[in-house]
Amino acid sequence: MRPPGFWQAGPDHPWARVLAPVGAAYGALTARRMDRVGVSAGCPVLCLGNFTLGGAGKTPAALAVAALLAELGRSPAFLSRGYGGRTAGPVRVDPDRHAAAEVGDEPLLLARRAPTVVSRHRPAGAALCRHLGADAIVMDDGLQNPSLAKDLSLAVIDAAVGLGNGLPIPAGPLRAPLARQWPHVGGLIVIGDGARGDGIARAAESRGLPVLRARLVRESEALAGRRCLAFAGIGRPDKFFATLAEAGAVIAGRRAFPDHHPYRDAELTALAGEALRLGADLVTTEKDAARLPPSFAARVRVLRVRLVLDDPETLRRLLRRALEPAP
Secondary structure, three states: OOOOHHHHOOOOOHHHHHHHHHHHHHHHHHHHHHOOOOEOOOOOEEEEEOOEOOOOOHHHHHHHHHHHHHHOOOOEEEEEOOOOOOOOOOEEOOOOOOOHHHHOHHHHHHOOOOOEEEOOOHHHHHHHHHHOOOOEEEEEOOOOOOOEOOOEEEEEEEOOOOOOOOOEOOOOOEOOOHHHHHHHOOEEEEEOOOHHHHHHHHHHHHOOOOEEEEEEEEOOOOOOOOEEEEEEOOOOHHHHHHHHHHOOOEEEEEEEOOOOOOOOHHHHHHHHHHHHHHOOEEEEEHHHHOOOOHHHHOOEEEEOEEEEEOOHHHHHHHHHHHHOOOO
16 A cells, blocks of 8 residues: 555644544554563564554664674574465465565565564464574564564654654554553664654653664665666655665656555566666665566666664664563
8 A cells, every 4th residue: 555645744634633533443452452461482572663554664674683683692583474475374484485475575585684484473473483493583563463472672763754643544654652652662763864753762762762773775886877767666665766866876767656566567567668768777676676576576676775773782782681581
């Protein structure tokens, strides 16, 4: 889906006001669900989630956390619901065997870095992670899912977008009222710059929560000077287009699709034809590339990014504390 424009227009927008009672009921149900006590995974569970619906940078953050866990001598595994895939699991993701339609696009990216399990039932997925030898589990999303007890939950936000109009779905992007979500969070990761992100950071600090500033950094400059037809089906396609321009690419055209969009043959044929007419390379995100047929993906350039923390030592301290045995 594409997030409705009025989610960023303020709580007094007519649609927001009409949908506010429904959002209040939905948010209250989600908040009560979050308060349930989850079962133990038998090892530390670190959750990267967000307060809102849509992308905020959870997957790059999960990769960064797993890398730090490995530095600390742990053997982490990723646990994901597998949004966009049809597999209920639990199943270990194999990038050479599975497609995004089966397990989702994000698990395919995670599985290239560490063992990754897709499971709609999180405790069953955690058990498979342990069976695979993991002594720490990194959850990509799942802040609002109470089925598994978490040792540390970090909320990830895109500083440029923030929390929109601050209302619960469908009146706004929040999955539950913010005041009810704060008690479940042990820290905040703010990606990028923006006044909205600064406001949320101040709110976190007023509650005594650590705030970790981060940015997405391009891993390659190979696109500099190249003429490109950019396409993306992510939470914020405009962010990808801006990053591509910052890399020095000459953007001849841009095509935005909904988040997790399953590309159809006709759409790919149209993209290839347009690129040919424009004399441009096709360029997309790593997450989009995971949803492309291999024969088409081989013709597409990929802009890869990674999360860089301004103060990684603060995250190391949080992780060490979460990894300590319970008294």
